[in-house]
Amino acid sequence: MATHKISDGEVFLRNARGDEFAVYASLVAEADALHHGHVPSLIKPADRAQPAESDFFATLRDPTRMLDVAVLETEAGPVVVGLIQTSLIIRDEGRAHEANTVARVELVVVTETMRRRGIGRMLIARAKQWALANRANSLILDSYAFNIVAARLYQKAGFDLLKKTYTQDLR
Ligand SMILES: CC(C)(COP(=O)(O)OP(=O)(O)OC[C@H]1O[C@@H](n2cnc3c(N)ncnc32)[C@H](O)[C@@H]1OP(=O)(O)O)[C@@H](O)C(=O)NCCC(=O)NCCS
Secondary structure (H helix, E strand, O other): OOOOOOOOOOEEEEEOOHHHHHHHHHHHHHHHHHHHHHOOOOOOOHHHOOOOHHHHHHHHHOOOEEEEEEEEEEOOEEEEEEEEEEEEEEEOOOOOOOOEEEEEEEEEEEOHHHOOOOHHHHHHHHHHHHHHHOOOOEEEEOOOOOOHHHHHHHHHOOOOOOOOOOOOOOO
16 A cells, blocks of 8 residues: 555546445445444444435446545556545525535545545545536535544635534433
């Protein structure tokens, strides 16, 4: 595995394939484990939050959703090291809200050993390209307040903070 910033051609992005459910589930589990560690009252441990294979296939078939992977070229062959999942939300005009087409990043994750090499930024740029190609007016995502690493990535990738969610535990 590389231990430096990614150089040209070392990592490429492409659509996820139908035979990649196992690596998809493993990357989702990395993100779930992190979230469960910080907000266990909201997010289940990874072993109780496994994605359904049918949902994975449905996502691959759905033109309003995008699931792309980052692939590292190694001597042993290509290895999937990250993913980004994004969906298109078309909102009609409401009482106060303008009509809007929004692309929402649902999940971005890079496997732990490959972080801080620029892959997260590549994945976000890919979602932005997809959003533009699908005529979205904006690219949005939600992020937990604990996730300072993700917040830095989003700031560097050009996101502004739009709103905050306040909560208090009542149990
Ligand atoms: C968030 C995540 C996707 C970032 O991926 P990454 O490939 O490591 O990100 P990049 O290398 O492209 O980093 C881009 C910028 O983010 C910031 N950043 C990334 N990792 C950081 C860290 N550990 N500490 C501080 N800043 C960090 C830096 O500003 C970095 O730019 P720089 O290296 O030029 O300073 C990755 O940490 C991850 O998978 N985390 C677990 C899952 C998760 O939290 N996903 C987001 C919520 S769903």
